[in-house]
Amino acid sequence: MPGFFYGRLFPSGSLHLIHSSYSVHWLSEVPKGLEQNKGNIFVADTSPKTVFTAYREQSRRDFTMFLSLRAEEVVPGGHMVLTLLGRCKTDPCGNKIWGLLAQSLVDLATQFLKHHSCINESIFFFGGGEFIEGSDVDTFNLPYYNPCTEETKAIVQTEGSFNLDKLRTFELSWDPCNGDDIVVSGRNVAKSIRAVAEPMLASHFAGAIIDILFINYARRVTEHLALENTKHFNVAILLTRKSIGILVMKMTEDDSGQNVTNCLQELLLDQLPISTICSTSLPGIGLNTRRWRRT
Numbered sequence: 447m448p449g450f451f452y453g454r455l456f457p458s459g460s461l462h463l464i465h466s467s468y469s470v471h472w473l474s475e476v477p478k479g480l481e482q483n484k485g486n487i488f489v490a491d492t493s494p495k496t497v498f499t500a501y502r503e504q505s506r507r508d509f510t511m512f513l514s515l516r517a518e519e520v521v522p523g524g525h526m527v528l529t530l531l532g533r534c535k536t537d538p539c540g541n542k543i544w545g546l547l548a549q550s551l552v553d554l555a556t557q558f559l560k561h562h563s564c565i566n567e568s569i570f571f572f573g574g575g576e577f578i579e580g581s582d583v584d585t586f587n588l589p590y591y592n593p594c595t596e597e598t599k600a601i602v603q604t605e606g607s608f609n610l611d612k613l614r615t616f617e618l619s620w621d622p623c624n625g626d627d628i629v630v631s632g633r634n635v636a637k638s639i640r641a642v643a644e645p646m647l648a649s650h651f652a653g654a655i656i657d658i659l660f661i662n663y664a665r666r667v668t669e670h671l672a673l674e675n676t677k678h679f680n681v682a683i684l685l686t687r688k689s690i691g692i693l694v695m696k697m698t699e700d701d702s703g704q705n706v707t708n709c710l711q712e713l714l715l716d717q718l719p720i721s722t723i724c725s726t727s728l729p730g731i732g733l734n735t736r737r738w739r740r741t
């Protein structure tokens with residue numbers, strides 16, 4: 447479906463099932479207030495706490511908006527299945543894959559500095575006459591956040607349009623082929639991250655750095671995999687759009703409200719749930735009712 451999913455995509459009440467795969471961890475924009483996230487491109491061990499807070503809040507706003515918009519489009523009782531990258535509670539950053547990319551960018555900036563300060567070296571080190579400077583890395587941050595399951599549950603509950611029926615977590619290797627050769631795995635991971643990140647990198651840095659950046663990145667991923675077989679932490683959730691119901695309010699405990707309920711059931715052919723409540727059992731409304739009776 448082409449379109450920006452932080453805006454409306456479909457007509458109201460037109461969908462019975464939505465499935466979104468590996469997309470809703472992308473934010474509507476890079477959060478504000480990341481000036482101190484120097485040398486990083488996402489939340490990292492060295493990021494100030496404010497960086498994590500800015501990302502978490504942006505994600506909360508965006509996911510709330512996503513749910514409210516989809517709630518308009520899904521019929522009552524309709525379902526939404528979302529698969530997204532999440533975060534294991536025991537690993538607050540959980541983003542080594544981006545951390546390695548940040549290190550590769552810093553490597554290129556460092557190499558540029560070395561070559562730039564050496565008169566005999568060609569400053570056209572990257573072939574296309576394009577360079578990357580440390581300050582470019584400092585101002586680049588990803589519009590991405592991988593929430594932990596507790597955050598996801600809390601947002602669904604607070605937004606209120608959907609019931610969270612199921613939540614499953616599973617891990618997948620960084621390299622989908624996951625063979626024995628970690629050099630090949632390093633290259634595979636670099637290709638998959640390049641497919642995702644190249645447009646963002648090319649629009650911030652010079653496009654000419656991309657090839658050399660991902661050669662460096664593949665090497666760094668291989669070195670990392672030699673030490674640790676880190677995996678992606680995935681979250682899949684099944685949501686059901688809450689039904690719209692009708693509340694019949696009876697004025698006293700003696701009033702059965704049954705006539706009204708029967709009429710409505712006939713009219714609506716049992717399509718909507720109908721509940722009956724006594725106004726005096728609601729403190730605020732009960733007070734008003736007594737006032738109405740007096741006047």
Ligand SMILES: C[S@@+](CC[C@H](N)C(=O)[O-])C[C@H]1O[C@@H](n2cnc3c(N)ncnc32)[C@H](O)[C@@H]1O
Nearest residue numbers: 449450451452466467468469470472473474642
């Ligand atoms: C990793 S790809 C997943 C593609 C596919 N759904 C799959 O599972 O293979 C993430 C996709 O999300 C899309 N995307 C990210 N943010 C978006 C937004 N705000 N609105 C619409 N699409 C978005 C990207 O364009 C990209 O196609």
